[in-house]
Amino acid sequence: MEISPEEAKSQKGCAVKKYVGVGVGIASLITENLLSHPFVVLRRQCQIQNNSTRYHLLPVTLLPVIVHLHRRQGVTTLWKGLGSVLMVRGMTLAVEDLITKFTPWPNTTLAIITPFYSASLVETVQSDIASEKPGIFDVFKDGVCRLVNWGSSQKGRMLPVWALVVPTVFHGLLKYLFSLVVRGGALPRDLMDQTSSQEIELTATLVGLFSADVAFYPLETILHRLHLQGTRTITDNLDSGYEVTPILTSYE
Template structure:
């Protein structure tokens, strides 16, 4: 009985590892189409449909796929992954040789701007970017640190401070929410264990901790995205200003529209958005964020269901060896035991 319990906990442990890998892949790869939708909505200051709810995005997605193909929502994926890899590499390098690990976001800012352009520009009105265009454009903006290359484009130094502020405080906020959520879930789990009686603390607690940490991570990510969504909208508009980007018009999904803005900085962008679009203008494309996390949760639940069913099939597979046959002996059984109840072991 105890062996079966530990075997079940061991299987659940590997199921938790598989679900964690699926969550990581979803976060960095499968969620990209929703990121593209969200960014395209955020930068369109003249749009009349704000797409605050997922249901309004569905007909637009259908039209985009019908006119531009399935790959339209996967544009810029390569540059996004390159920037993430560059972020990890630069952070590791800076941490080893300097005491300023927080300068990573400042160095990556121009490359993030170049990657943002590739994720929002329309496929039917723009040239396909090359593999290393994100590095070329990022280096050009990095070299011109104190001045802009084009008329309305903001210099990199004007984007570094809000970008670092957004990235740093969003990360800290996510950590705090994750820690609080994890603590609450662990306390709830402990109360359940106390009501049910003593349980093995090594394997079973490890399995429960995997599930709790995964849930806490999702809650932390979603809470941080919601809390810093208005600032993200402002940053994306500032990063894109002066790049002559033409994006898909998400009011209908049929047309394209140029991005023409002339903000002087964060505060002017904030007040202009409030004046012209209202407070809801800071949350344009929020429905895409809801879709992203709904899809994330669905992938996790589906992966857990599949792995659980597969493990159940493997565990319930009948043994090929038949049980040993006990042959009756010539000597009579002891008088206090009958022939029916006597066992050779």
């Protein structure tokens, strides 16, 4: 059976739209989880250093520190913890998919992932030259250890998981809702072309994620310090980039 020129053109257009959609999805995934990781590492390290004398409110002040870190620890210093971040991301998607099949509460995923998020956070902020290199599956081992000790801390002043679940879920929900609002406001209402719509949707998604990161940075700072309390993590000193400093919890 012969296909008319109109049908052939329509099929070709559908194929192009399909590939464009796949490309947009891959670009979004790479941008969100890979290209942004060095900035995530720097941001988290800045957040947890409570005794720092330099706050790096302007990113340009971090440039000499980054140069010093690269000279002493190599290029991989800003990519530490990438494996655990991707594993936690994959675990989040898998658990969310499983929960939505049996319950109407997909947001409970944040509560389940909390101990593994804590373990991944430690890997992204600890210094490479002063800490043992984490194994591929250490994030699962450490997360399970914190999950097993749900009602009590394992050592010292480390907070139990139940004390971290509520602020973690609260922060995640607020950030998600805020990004949705910004994303919705950035999308035009009268765009008809599907290809252009997908490109604009990707841009709107990135704008929403960036805006949420900026808006909830103070809350995230508090949350990360709570997660690291009592873990005895040693991180790079971002005042100079030459030294390391322990994250110690003190009560006054």
